[in-house]
Amino acid sequence: MDKRNSILPDAKMKILAASVAAVVAARFCRIGGQDAGTTAIDWDKITATRLTLFYPGQSSYEWLRDAAAHKGAASETARGDSCVSCHDDAKEEQRQGAKILRGNHPLEPIALPGKPGHVDVTIQAAYDDKNAYLRYQWKGNNNIEYPYYRYDGKEWKVYGGPRLDKPVQEGKQPAIYETRMSLMLDDGKVPLFKEQGCWLTCHEGERDLNPATKEDVAADPLLKAIKKSDVRKYLPSSRNNPSDWKSGKSLDEIARIKAAGGFVDLIQWRGHRTNPVGGTDDGYVLEYRNFDSGKNHFASNLDSATKQPKFMFDAGKFGAKAVSADQVGKKDNFLIQEQQRGAVRPERGLEGGRHPAEVCPDAGGCHGVRGRQQGLRHLEGRHVDGRGRASAEPYNVGFALHDDNITTRGHYVSYTKTLGIGAKADIVAVKLP
Amino acid sequence: MSHQAKRRPLIALVAVAGFCLSAPAFAQFDAEAAENVFKENDCHKCHHATKAKKGPALKKIAAKYKEKKLDEKEAIKHMTAGQKVKLDDGKEEDHKIIDTKDVKVQTNIARWMLSH
Incomplete structure (x- = not known):
């Protein structure tokens, strides 16, 4: 999966960064398609649509259908x-x-x-013969860092975490997590996505939503079959009882649903794990939150055998081997193997030092930090299933923003919108010359 | 004192009396405050100003009250008693109880609703 893409010209980035706290541009296109890249797009000429995303809390698929909780609307839902x-x-x-x-x-x-209940996001869309391009802009409490590993004199421990995590809530760890902008896309084949959007994928049992126990997960035939250790987003069609994550259908049945197009694309820009290399997550939701084929951007920097970080920063390039506490949130603390790989010497002289918990894998797309300047966030990626092409029918889309050092349900979400690539819609992509 | 001057207080008195007699039609209310309470209580999810949703439109409710000569007290009772309401599909549901016991607030929202 090729994640290499061109970036916005510096001049444009500076202009945009002057007026907003964060800017993200996203692209999705069919695999192997050649494109002009976002450098060829004059975004000033692309119509902007303003959406408001709001904080949904624990309003899961099940909550929507709970007559006691979602009073007056459960049967309608x-x-x-x-x-x-x-x-x-x-x-x-x-x-x-x-x-x-x-x-x-x-x-x-x-x-x-103090957390705002909503965030306004401006979205622009464009397309050419081969690709579609999305660009997002918003103001938020953005962070591009990911939790670190810290040596406490005896062992390496995770330092920092998402805001909803218990150690963070108890003040034992600082809130550190990457900002993320996500798009779910349905081409009309997922029942009810048009009506209820992302809420179809949000279920009891997932993380921060009355999470399933390890024992229950281990005993579940479907999760066992797909080798997963927790419950993640899933579509109702993948379960015999949509409100019960434990009622998974057979792999054959799920494969038939997938072949018929009954899944939603999930394309995510991540401030730490994809942004530095100009990429995005490229996945889909059906029985789980899956990645498309090819390598993804996730790779732990902790050696599971030695329980030590695999890499440190190259001091010659980064200025130091580790990040000190006062530099958290102030520097581009990306650890990218091709640029900053260094020897690990965790035993001495590193007390209090931290190491990013994640690095980019050795995929073809890891070419260094790009697309970031003065708070500008930049997102580009590809997806592999052919969606995103011009169509007479609009796509159904849902957006989610994780800012404020948060993950899981702590996001801002949109009600379902439509995206037109050659069709009338809430967000209309402009045809590029 | 001229005859014309003597008549002025009488005209004013008649005007005031006329206003009082038509008080229900001219009941004062703070529309912005009422609409805010209405939406904070999620009443708008079922009641739109002019179109039917799960519940009848405010315009239809106001017309019904006018026809049956019901007043704001009846409207307040409806929004505070949690009585059963019949839906279009024949099902019955408990009507939501407004989240305020302040009679002034209740009266304001009732007057606003009946003004549609």
Whole structure:
């Protein structure tokens, strides 16, 4: 899977960075397609659509259908009504997000004082004969770092974590996690995605949603068959009882659904693990949150045998072998193998030093830090299943933003929107010359 | 004192009386505050101003109240008692109870709803 892409010209990046805290440009296209890259796009001429994403808390697929919790709407949701058939006020996202984060709301058991209930995101879309391009802009509490490993004199331990994690909530660890911008895309083949969007994939049992026990996961035939150790996003069609993650269908049945196009693409830009090399996650959701074929950007920097980091920064290039506490959040602390690989000497002189927990794998796309300047975030990637091409019918899309050092359900989400690539839609892609 | 001058207080009195007699139609309310409470309580999910959703449109409710000569007290009772309401599909549901016991707030929202 080729993740190499061209980037926006520096001049344009500076202009954009001056007006916003974070800018992300995303692209999805069919595999192997040649493209002009985003350098050829004059984004000033591309129509911008402003969407409001809001904080949904624990409003899972099951919550939507719970008559006691989702009062007055459970039966409507179950019969397939769209979220916006009721949630249709012009300020709906602002209102719902603020209510959920106001405190003591049943959908958010964790206090997150000061966290805004919504984020405005500007989206632009363009396409040519081979590719489609998306660009996002938003202001947020953005971070491009990932948790570190820290030597405490005896052993290496994880330092930092997502804001909803217990050690962070208890003040034992700092909140450190990469910002992420995600797109789910359906070409009309996933039942109810048009009506209920991303909520189809969000279920009890997933992380931070009454997570399943290790024992239950280990005993589950489907998760055992696909060699997974937790419950992640899944579509209702992959379960015999959509509200029960343990009721997975057979691999043959799931394969038939996949072959018929009954899955959603999931394309994610990650501030730490994909941004430095100009890539994106390229995956899909069906029975699990899967990656498409090819190498992905995830690779742990901890050697499982020695329990030590595999790599440190190359001091000649980075300026130091490790990151000191006062530099967390202030530098480009990306550890990219091809650029900054160095010898690991964890036994001495490294007390208090930290090492990024993740590095890029040795995939063809790891060519160094690109697309980042003065707070500019840049996202490009490919997906492999042919979606994203011009179509007479609009795509159904859902957006999610994880900022504020958070992951799992701690995101801002959109109600389902439509993306037109040659079709009328909420977000209309402009045909490039 | 001229005859014309004597008549002025009488005209004013008649005008005030006329306003009082038509009080329900001219009941004062703070529309912005009412709409905010209405939406904070998620009433808008079922009731739109002009179109039918799960519940009837506010315009239809106002017309019904006018026809049956019901007043804001009845509207307040409806939004605070949690009584059963019949839906279009024949099912019955408990009507949501508004999350305020402040009679002034309740009265304001009732007047606003009935103004549609």
